[in-house]
Amino acid sequence: MIGNSVIRKEAWDKVTGAAKYTNDYIKAGTLHAKLVTSRYAHAKIKEIDTRAAQTVPGVRAILTGEGLPLTGEDLRDRPPIAFEKVRYHGEVVAVVVADTLVQAEKAANLVRITYEPLPVVGSPREALKEGAPLIHEQLGSYQKGIGTYPEPNTNIAHRTKIRKGNMEKGWAESDVVVEANISFSPSDHAAMETRCAIAEIRPDGYIMIHASSQSPFMIKKLISSYFGEDVGKVIVHTPLVGGAYGGKTPVQLELLAYLASKAVGGRKVSIWNTREDDIITSPVHIGLEATVKLGCTNDGYLKAAEILYLFDGGAYSDKAIDVSRAGAVDCTGPYHIENVWCDSLCVYTNHPYACPFRGFGHGELSFAIERTMDLLAEKLQMDRLELRMKNAIRPGHTTPTQVLLNNSNVGNLPKCIKRLRELIHWDDWQRIEIDARTVRAKGVSCIWKTSTVDTDASSGAILTFNPDGSINLISGVVEIGTGTKTILAQILAEKMKMDIKDIHVKMEVDTQTTPEHWKTVASRGTFMAGRAVLEAADDAIRQLKEIASIVLRTPIEDLEVGYGKVFLRDDPTIYVDIKDIAYGYKYPNGNAIGGQIIGLGNYILRHLTYLDKETGAGKPGPEWTVGAQAVEIEFDKRDYTYKIIRAVSVIDIGKVLNEKAAIGQVIGAMSMGLSWASRETFLFDRYERVLNPQLRTYRPLRFGEHPEYVVEFVETPQIDAPYGARGAGEHGLIGMPAALANALSIAAEVPLNELPLVPELIWRKKKGEHHGSI
Amino acid sequence: MVPFDFTYHQPSSIQEAIQLFQTLQQQGKKTMYYAGGTEIITLSRLNLVFTEAVIDIKGIPECRTLRFDKNYLVLGAALSLTTIEEANVFPLLSKAASEVADRTARNQITLGGNICGQIFYREAVLPLLLTDSDVIIAGKDGLKQLPIQQIFQKQMRLHPGEFLVQIMTEQTYLSLPYRSIKKRKQWEVGYPLVTVAALKTNEQIRVAFSGVCPFPFRSQTVEERLNDRQLPLESRINEALHHLPRPILDDIEGSAEYRLFVLKHTLFDIITELEGE
Amino acid sequence: MEQTTKCEMLLTVNGEQHSVIARPADTLLFVLRTILGLTGAKPGCLNGDCGACTVLVNDVPIKSCMILAIETVEKKITTIEGLKHTPIQQAFVEHFAFQCGYCTPGFIMNAHALTKKHPLASDEIIQEWLQSNICRCTSYKEIEEAVKTVLANNSASLNDNHF
Secondary structure, three states: OOEOOOOOOOHHHHHHOOOOEHHHHOOOOOEEEEEEEOOOOOEEEEEEEOHHHHOOOOEEEEEOOOOOOOEOOOEOOEOOOOEOEEOOOOOEEEEEEEOOHHHHHHHHOOOEEEEEEOOOOOOHHHHHOOOOOOOOOOHHHOOEOOOOOOEOOOOEEEEEEEEEOOHHHHHHHOOEEEEEEEEEOOEOOOOOOOOEEEEEEOOOOOEEEEEOOOOHHHHHHHHHHHHOOOHHHEEEEEOEOOOOOOOOOOOOHHHHHHHHHHHOOOOOEEEEOOHHHHHHOOOEEOEEEEEEEEEEOOOOOEEEEEEEEEEEEEOOOOOHHHHHHHHHHOOOOOEOOOEEEEEEEEEEOOOOOEEOOOOOOHHHHHHHHHHHHHHHHHHHOOOHHHHHHHHEOOOOOEOOOOOEOOOOOEOOHHHHHHHHHHHOOOOOOOEEEOOOOEEEEEEEEEEEEOOOOOOOOEEEEEEEEOOOOOEEEEEOOOOOOOOHHHHHHHHHHHHHOOOHHHEEEOOOEEOOOOOOEOOOOOOOHHHHHHHHHHHHHHHHHHHHHHHHHHHOOOOHHHEEEEOOEEEEOOOOOOEEEHHHOEEEEEOOOOOEEEEEOEEEEEEEOOOOOOOOOOOOOOOOOOOEEEEEEEEEEEEEOOOOOEEEEEEEEEEEOOOOOEHHHHHHHHHHHHHHHHHHHHHOOOOEOOOOOEOOOOOOOOOOOOOOOOOEEEEEEEOOOOOOOHHHOOOOOOHHHHOHHHHHHHHHHHHHOOOOOEOOOOHHHHHHHHHHHOOOOO | OOOOOOEEEOOOOHHHHHHHHHHHHHOOOOEEEEOOOHHHHHHHHOOOOOOOEEEEHHHOHHHHOEEEEOOEEEEEOOOEHHHHHHHOOOHHHHHHHHOOOOHHHHOOOEHHHHHHOOOOOOOOHHHHHHOOOEEEEEEOOEEEEEEHHHHEEOEEOOOOOOEEEEEEEEHHHHOOOEEEEEEEOOOOOOOEEEEEEEEEEOOEEEEEEEEEEOEEEEOHHHHHHHOOOOOOHHHHHHHHHHOOOOOOOOEOOEOHHHHHHHHHHHHHHHHHHHHOO | OHHHHOEEEEEEEOOEEEEEEEOOOOEHHHHHHHHOOOOOOOOOOOOOOOOOOEEEEOOEEEEHHHOEHHHHOOOEEEOHHHOOOOHHHHHHHHOOOOOOOOOHHHHHHHHHHHHHHOOOOOHHHHHHHHOOOOOOOOOOHHHHHHHHHHHHHHHHHHHHHHO
């Protein structure tokens, strides 16, 4: 069972159109909301005139920002609806609720807002300049969580400091030093399902939310906390989610839907993002400006790293603070460096606000680190993979936050590098001229990632038995496409030694009846929920054995469970069928014992700590998945156009639980990484308005633009994980931008330290070198 | 979602369409002719188009013609781009059309809609400009036939109430050597950085452009420079670039300077190949 | 006021006739989902860019967000709900050609039409057709494999018939 490419449980629903997503549940009688959003990136709101809008037939309410509490997970800096000023293009300024979507749109078009434009902040470096406009004047007064350090009267929402070893010593031991600046603007997740939330407040006070979310349990807690509602009265339903990639972790539309329902006496209100709103109004993929300085000995051993990460958190910090923290935690990439100085800042700008994106800061930091590693190799005139191999992180080393690594909590990076080297025929050639115009080149990168989740994040599982002995598996993991719920069924089938077809997976999450899974993020579903399922299975097995021991008149210790039976370990011919005890056992005379078997399990991450404010020391996550990646490209020296020929990943996944699903996760992530790196970015005008908020102008990779993908796994078990499996939902993405940039830099013979890597960028860089080449 | 209402009319003859337009206009209704509809729906939802009535011309037989008539190929304005591509009676048009939007969209987008649209690339017009095609326009005074060069100046100059019925292209043009190249910001899908269509006739190369300026065009001066064979090709191209209409597009697809860089190489490739044939 | 602008239209969807009351300005996608309850076609952009809402109109793939319902009167509409046990659905399942599943109905409708119209489609044709849809989860390689499996079976059965 473990390792088999089991077809996902909801597969047939998904190919027949039967699979339902949040927006598929809208029923007659539901009111519809339309967001009125800001045309400015930074402006005072002088007046909101809703009179004309109110006259549109069918309009039931128009909400504006007065009197609402500030929100935010780490730092409460965001009004759910802009109040007094707007801080990004696309920010919600009013919400119109009407009987139909058409009426809501008509009315929304009639809401007249008078703005007074303010100077804008267009990048983290601009935000940090002396005299830069302040985006949050009241930063000092905001309520904040533990470990969040805003710097009042600046645009710094949070700073994470890493101070490890002795920098003076590190530089003194360094013979060769390189420094690089890298940058890229924010971009988008562009999940095919735009975000949607439906809220209803029932007469008895129960608040029913349906949301396309990775965080249904967080929605419940936050609505309770922001608005003083009883937490048990907030019930969140999350059906299948049509792509998330981190973009559906923040809680945004749900708050608006709740407020809208409240404004219309509790009636059911749906808020469904248009694609344009989904791209700029809802949270986005973070941007970064970074300076990385690395020092090493003449033989290539890294001695010092000085790193400045300026994350473009946009107008509100929300989860961007956490992303910037994750960037600090693994700031060096997967390399052993004794002396590390890193400041990782979450900076306010007048851009759409950022949230997690697949890789959670790691694709971002890896682009900075791996570009610098290539520059260092160049300066050393050392083989790029050899430099990485020499410095590869291993058990016995410590991470930037000073966690000691061992054989379980980190994978085997040297083995990944070695295998990658073979797979890409690295030693044959790394740059080769095919003809006068065409050159091929290979770029490499190494990755690592831990999951910086809350230190008390937990996951629960419930197993209820059916009269035929089959099991209903109920977990709080949201099925966002990763197939985790099918993997959980595999874990359970393996444990119970039963046919997976007899495991019925509840796909929808309902926070009232589903045990909590903290958030479906951070490639942690299999680990945490898997542990919970194993515990629940143990619980069920114990109960089955208890009843069987009575029925079979034998000590519990002599019993085994499997193949639909509870049987004697030494004589399997003596057994009772699970179906005969799953709902209690009935004696021939009608007496009964036991009852429905209900197995319970949960898992809470252990030994995680907050990071020390001054040094960053602390344990941020349970384990580090590592890997090595490569991209091979064919480059046209005349036009600066290129094709991606092949992309390769070798990832230490601990244990492959479902082969095709695992490969699918990795190549899907690689595809997303290549799409981001090669073409995705927001394009801003000088007023910091997003010029491409549509899929026509914000263009993800399409069919046929995809290269050949090669994926291999290394298996170094994480001892405390189900069957040793490590998280791997995000890792395929992490090294792709850097590997592509490295390949193109080699091919074009010019350092390419920006994204996206469109031919015009390469042309511009080449032109900068050779003036007036056209 | 179209955030306003309109009435929908489906005439079955040219006469009826023209009549309908008159009637609706007399009723004070803002009225538009409607073919594939993709652009009207797209721009409506962004409040960039408003109409109170649409007249769908897809039911008019003349608008769906695809036939040879004497020495002319006659193409109805309401033919979908994929219908034209698949019939492949006009290979240059097939090629230029096949680069518009994507395949599924082109099942809906029509020849007339692409040419008469607001979105300024209008790449299907390039082959028509190169072949000196004629257009048949319906209006309240009946049908008229005009050279496309006359009525298409940056965009179709139709009077209110008129609509494009057919395109007529002399058959002799259909088999001439041609090239059509669309260069995008990155790879296969998206608006053009530049689209260049070219046709070789009597040892002269004709060239039409989209994506270079905020309108498609064919320029006599540009063609003269490109065909001035006394000069080396690179000089001819440089000369031609100097005589492009202005402004050169400078937008999210690419800067003006970069577009010229791309255009230069595209012209070089096209002319080298065509002159070699 | 709203009522007067609506009209009755007779649509043939998946072989069944439906009389619906809708605005002439309503798209086919809206009518399928909201009035007929056929939510298989997905709204992804309402702008003709993503292909998630692709259905077949007279067997031709059409983005249902870009066509008015009233334009499809007297035409044959097929949605994902109308496909039962087709080879392309089977192939998508077996090749893990979807993850979140949101783009899947649109992809399948397009791919189904492709394999019917071009039973021996070349790589170029496959690419031209499938470029109309965006999938954000898979790498497209899985989708390519699924489609090629169906085409290979087409080719095998054609050979069987001929020899």
